[in-house]
Amino acid sequence: MNAIDMAIRAAAANIKLTGVTKAYDAQTVVIPPLDVELRAGEFTVVLGPSGCGKSTLLQMIAGLERVSAGQIAIGGREVQDLEPKHRGCAMVFQNYALYPHMSVFDNIAYSLKISGMAKAERIDRVGAVAKMLGLSDYLARKPAQLSGGQRQRVAIGRAIVREPGVLLFDEPLSNLDAQLRHDMRVELAELHRRIGATTVFVTHDQVEAMTLADRILILNKGRIEQFDTPKAIYHHPASVFVAKFIGAPPMNILPVTGDGTVLRLADGQVAAQAPLTGSYQLGIRPEDILLDSKADGRAVTAALRFREDLGSHAILAAELGGSVVRIATPFGAEVLDRGEPSLTFPASRLHLFDAESGRAIPGAFAAH
Numbered sequence: 001m002n003a004i005d006m007a008i009r010a011a012a013a014n015i016k017l018t019g020v021t022k023a024y025d026a027q028t029v030v031i032p033p034l035d036v037e038l039r040a041g042e043f044t045v046v047l048g049p050s051g052c053g054k055s056t057l058l059q060m061i062a063g064l065e066r067v068s069a070g071q072i073a074i075g076g077r078e079v080q081d082l083e084p085k086h087r088g089c090a091m092v093f094q095n096y097a098l099y100p101h102m103s104v105f106d107n108i109a110y111s112l113k114i115s116g117m118a119k120a121e122r123i124d125r126v127g128a129v130a131k132m133l134g135l136s137d138y139l140a141r142k143p144a145q146l147s148g149g150q151r152q153r154v155a156i157g158r159a160i161v162r163e164p165g166v167l168l169f170d171e172p173l174s175n176l177d178a179q180l181r182h183d184m185r186v187e188l189a190e191l192h193r194r195i196g197a198t199t200v201f202v203t204h205d206q207v208e209a210m211t212l213a214d215r216i217l218i219l220n221k222g223r224i225e226q227f228d229t230p231k232a233i234y235h236h237p238a239s240v241f242v243a244k245f246i247g248a249p250p251m252n253i254l255p256v257t258g259d260g261t262v263l264r265l266a267d268g269q270v271a272a273q274a275p276l277t278g279s280y281q282l283g284i285r286p287e288d289i290l291l292d293s294k295a296d297g298r299a300v301t302a303a304l305r306f307r308e309d310l311g312s313h314a315i316l317a318a319e320l321g322g323s324v325v326r327i328a329t330p331f332g333a334e335v336l337d338r339g340e341p342s343l344t345f346p347a348s349r350l351h352l353f354d355a356e357s358g359r360a361i362p363g364a365f366a367a368h
């Protein structure tokens with residue numbers, strides 16, 4: 001680690017939420033009691049659809065919203081009754097309102113100035129942050145003279161300059177165009193590696209979650225659906241909700257019925273071997289479906305509805321037993337023109353979920 005990184009490196013703190021609840025009234029419970037621990041230095045992405053309570057959760061950590069019940073401890077210290085400024089968190093919002101009349105330097109230095117830091121130290125600190133964020137040549141400019149990405153970097157600079165142990169982001173990239181979002185993702189990952197602050201990053205974008213997170217916390221109506229590494233969430237989704245939220249296109253979910261030997265689709269075709277009886281939801285990712293592989297006699301026949309050729313691969317949509325399945329295939333036009341492709345679902349790639357609760361049933365295909 002070089003001197004600049006060292007100067008900015010935060011004392012990371014763990015964040016422990018115990019029974020944290022947010023209710024506006026008895027009918028409006030946004031976050032039912034929630035328990036979770038975010039490790040010191042960890043990059044957590046809170047992922048979920050709009051309105052699921054992501055911002056509320058982040059603002060309760062920051063102190064911008066009060067908890068209705070429960071405790072929040074940061075670095076072992078209970079903070080739920082403290083003012084935001086005493087919690088050791090810095091926050092970056094989607095609408096990163098910079099002070100328009102101030103230079104980049106003054107924007108970044110502002111919080112240091114009001115905390116009474118001596119000028120020489122302010123110059124050092126801002127210089128180090130600006131260098132880290134590639135803003136050294138822009139310190140004299142006003143926000144209006146910067147690109148969107150540069151402005152977002154100033155907002156991040158303003159947050160990290162106080163060396164917070166906890167860095168909170170609320171959809172900070174959603175106003176940026178696709179290329180810039182990608183570049184900023186890479187920069188944020190790099191920044192986190194360098195300063196090591198415990199980071200909580202809220203987004204509804206599963207690509208941001210998959211690429212940035214040490215662990216992803218998936219929120220559904222204020223409840224934790226799953227909290228695990230991107231890899232585990234992708235390969236072992238704990239519920240249909242998670243399975244359908246991650247992946248583009250998302251996992252196919254098909255209703256099936258077991259007769260003790262095989263699982264049948266609604267049209268009677270056999271999708272898999274399994275010693276199960278009753279109703280289930282069968283999951284398979286678009287890229288895990290094999291096309292035209294009748295060799296083992298386990299293929300089902302689907303009716304092709306449409307296709308999208310993305311260059312690197314194609315997405316086929318086909319009707320199967322009353323559901324639409326999506327198939328991702330690297331192969332070109334030769335398979336695309338067949339009206340009734342045969343599909344095979346490799347047993348090792350199948351996921352099984354409870355028909356009612358949607359929770360995963362692990363190990364259902366283990367013997368195959």
Ligand SMILES: Nc1ncnc2c1ncn2[C@@H]1O[C@H](COP(=O)(O)OP(=O)(O)O)[C@@H](O)[C@H]1O
Binds near residue numbers: 024030048054
């Ligand atoms: N002051 C309020 N009174 C009642 N409900 C609110 C209030 N503020 C937010 N909510 C509700 O809380 C839920 C979660 O909001 P929010 O945390 O902003 O979701 P997200 O950030 O995941 O989109 C939403 O359903 C929203 O309507």
Ligand SMILES: [Mg+2]
Binds near residue numbers: 054055056
């Ligand atoms: Mg929000």
